[in-house]
Amino acid sequence: xxxxxxxxxxxxxxxxxxxxxxxxxxxxxxxxxxxxxxxxxxxxxxxxxxxxxxxxxxxxxxxxxxxxxxxxxxxxxxxxxxxxxxxxxxxxxxxxxxxxxxxxxxxxxxxxxxxxxxxxxxxxxxxxxxxxxxxxxxxxxxxxxxxxxxxxxxxxxxxxxxxxxxxxxxxxxxxxxxxxxxxxxxxxxxxxxxxxxxxxxxxxxxxxxxxxxxxxxxxxxxxxxxxxxxxxxxxxxxxxxxxxxxxxxxxxxxxxxxxxxxxxxxxxxxxxxxxxxxxxxxxxxxxxxxxxxxxxxxxxxxxxxxxxxxxxxxxxxxx
Numbered sequence: 001x002x003x004x005x006x007x008x009x010x011x012x013x014x015x016x017x018x019x020x021x022x023x024x025x026x027x028x029x030x031x032x033x034x035x036x037x038x039x040x041x042x043x044x045x046x047x048x049x050x051x052x053x054x055x056x057x058x059x060x061x062x063x064x065x066x067x068x069x070x071x072x073x074x075x076x077x078x079x080x081x082x083x084x085x086x087x088x089x090x091x092x093x094x095x096x097x098x099x100x101x102x103x104x105x106x107x108x109x110x111x112x113x114x115x116x117x118x119x120x121x122x123x124x125x126x127x128x129x130x131x132x133x134x135x136x137x138x139x140x141x142x143x144x145x146x147x148x149x150x151x152x153x154x155x156x157x158x159x160x161x162x163x164x165x166x167x168x169x170x171x172x173x174x175x176x177x178x179x180x181x182x183x184x185x186x187x188x189x190x191x192x193x194x195x196x197x198x199x200x201x202x203x204x205x206x207x208x209x210x211x212x213x214x215x216x217x218x219x220x221x222x223x224x225x226x227x228x229x230x231x232x233x234x235x236x237x238x239x240x241x242x243x244x245x246x247x248x249x250x251x252x253x254x255x256x257x258x259x260x261x262x263x264x265x266x267x268x269x270x271x272x273x274x275x276x277x278x279x280x281x282x283x284x285x286x287x288x289x290x291x292x293x294x295x296x297x298x299x300x301x302x303x304x305x306x307x308x309x310x311x312x313x314x315x316x317x318x319x
Contacts, residue, residue: 001092001155002090004091005022005088006019007087008086009085009087010068010072011069011084011085011086012047020033043059045165046058048088048165049161050067050101051101052099052152053158054125057161057165066111066112067084067103067105068082073107078108080107081107083102083103083105084102085103086101088100095133097132098131098132099129099130099131101127103126104117121141130142131147234299235302238296238298238299238302241295242292245292249288252285255281256281256282259278
């Protein structure tokens with residue numbers, strides 16, 4: 001995760017809107033912030049942590065000022081309110097996000113009273129936490145209420161935040177605690193993040209492989225569709241031929257019946273011719289029946305041969 005910029009609005013020393021653009025480079029990924037005591041270096045770190053976790057861990061105990069910039073608070077009229085916010089733009093794996101935490105403060109005498117948010121993004125401390133895609137605050141935030149907290153937990157888990165958000169003045173504490181189990185637990189947490197990153201990479205590789213396979217399958221699907229279209233045409237032809245044969249068979253049977261009736265009526269010298277014609281008709285009927293059976297068998301062969309492709313295409317269409 002890379003922090004690209006931090007925008008503070010009426011947060012502690014920072015009156016109105018102040019934006020810090022951090023240098024982002026593949027060869028230089030360290031930003032050094034220098035300033036005199038009280039200039040706001042620690043509160044810049046506090047602002048990022050407040051934005052992410054709703055906490056200000058480096059704030060000195062017993063401090064009597066509220067989170068709203070005192071100059072802005074003093075200028076407020078009694079009973080009116082104002083927003084304070086911290087906006088952090090981050091990038092990770094070529095994706096960019098903007099995370100914003102906002103509070104509404106009302107002036108009540110010398111007190112900074114909180115007006116808690118309600119609805120989407122509302123947090124237990126009365127603030128509102130939102131996340132935007134592509135680092136564009138002007139776009140609509142994610143409709144998933146849990147998305148901002150989930151995103152933060154993935155990129156910068158609070159459990160190990162003190163090891164990448166810390167006050168340089170407290171370095172001696174970390175050296176003194178170098179044998180502490182707390183560091184070992186944090187290393188374990190970091191290793192789990194690496195494991196999650198590896199899983200993500202594997203999933204991305206699997207998705208890429210599936211897409212490549214899909215591109216390879218497409219020509220086969222086209223061929224299946226073409227084969228099925230040919231099959232349907234053959235079935236239609238067989239249906240037409242079958243109907244024609246059945247019609248011809250019915251006509252032959254009718255003609256046979258007609259001739260037999262004439263045979264019974266005429267008899268004598270014409271009997272032989274009638275018998276011969278009847279024999280011919282019987283043979284035609286037999287041949288027609290054989291052809292009809294062949295066409296039915298051919299239809300079944302086509303269906304059996306291409307059944308697998310028909311099932312696959314039907315299954316694909318259903319999905």
